[in-house]
Amino acid sequence: YVLTQPPSVSVAPGQTARITCGGNNIGSKIVHWYQQKPGQAPVLVVYDDSDRPSGIPERFSGSNSGDTATLTISRVEAGDEADYYCQVWDGSSDHWVFGGGTRLTVL
């Protein structure tokens, strides 16, 4: 199962960033999203398509339908600049799959 993310997304501070994750009928799967800043471990920012772990700002939200899942970051801040990865469980071969990652640049 292949997850496709755009390599990069750029957005000005205060605007909304949308990072997509494409996969065949991904809407039938549960999607998780991670943020990774340089030199740091990934951090779960959205799980189960649209839920946020405690401590993650409400500015982070997720949706999942059809062939595309989307991580939306509202009112983007400089501190949101990072790589973002989507993840699903491929039940057909029993393994976790990550997308290739998207680098978010805050202009």
Next chain:
Amino acid sequence: QLQLQESGPGLVKPSETLSLTCIVSGDSISSSSSYWGWIRQPPGKGLEWIGSIYFSGSTYHNPSLKSRVTISVDTSKNQFFLKLSSVTPADTAVYYCARHNPQYSYDSSGFGGWGQGTLVTVSS
């Protein structure tokens, strides 16, 4: 507060076996709700799941690595382990251990806790 810490050699020779330990604190590895996983990231590249283990010893592996991977657990020490055999320079990566605590189905909840990662270089 959950903490995970990877430990092991930072340099492994080609064809040898990479061995890493993940020391878990702040949670019992025998927790009936948690799975424990290994994920790696080659320099400048994306994340790749290696495999996961339940405290009972049941495991899942990435099909692309399965024949070379052994994941085990020592509940008495609250640690779990990764062995990757016959390594090549392509196995050079930062290796992370992480906890997966699914709330209602195995594919739910994601990996909510990660270690800081350890760089393993495969070189002669």
